Amino acid sequence: MKNYFAEYFGTFWLVLGGCGSALFAAGIPGVGIGFLGVALAFGLTVLxxxxxxxxxxxxxxxxxxxxxxxxxxxxxxxxxxxxxCSQLLGAITAAGVLYVVFLGGETTVIDNNLPGAFADNGYGDLSPTGFDVISAFVIELVLTAFFIIVILGATDKKANSKFAGIAIGLCLTLIHLISIPITNTSVNPARSISQAIFVGGDYIFQLWLFISAPILGAVITGVVWKYLLEDSKS
Structure with missing residues (x-):
């Protein structure tokens, strides 16, 4: 059971730190952390x-x-x-905490017609810069696939495990630097589901992409790693 609790708390931390930075710190005029700061926040939570x-x-x-x-x-x-299940529960719990805090602001309102509402992911009218469904699907699939490659490689028996967390955290930072303008970056169905539950609207109907594209990317990479990249003697 300890491993399931660890996944719960780890996913909670990822959503709280990553989405929280986007909600509360990214857009403050003059001192906000912007896209770069949000990308670093997601990377640091994983690291x-x-x-x-x-x-x-x-x-x-x-x-x-x-x-x-x-x-x-x-x-x-x-x-x-x-x-x-542990990951979904952790993400939803963190989104609930963010929701309670967010509504306590004097001028904070969740408008589910706007891109990036409640730090959620979207395409088309809900993309931060208007990218369509094909662009969104492709980038989420490809970036998830490479994220899994980095994780599998960094945690391989032949790799130096002391640096695995750094490689994985920096990889997620890079992924966000690439795709925040496109989809607000998911590569994680739990992260997308948890935010969509609270923002509602068309974000719910667009969840299919942020579930299917990362999963497909993960399946492809799992097969590629197992049969083409993994050293069977390791």
């Missing part, structure tokens, strides 16, 4: 969570990562569903 909780659960904090680990043979089928 710190990986070192704190990775030894317990592996530090997935993302259903797509767990699916990629399962397909590549690093996670058993008995653990897959409990991992995903």
């Amino acid at each position: 710190t969570g990986a070192y704190a909780l990775g030894p317990i659960s592996g530090g997935h904090f993302n259903p797509a990562v767990s699916i990629g680990m399962f397909v590549s043979g690093r996670l058993s089928y008995k653990e897959l569903l409990p991992y995903i």
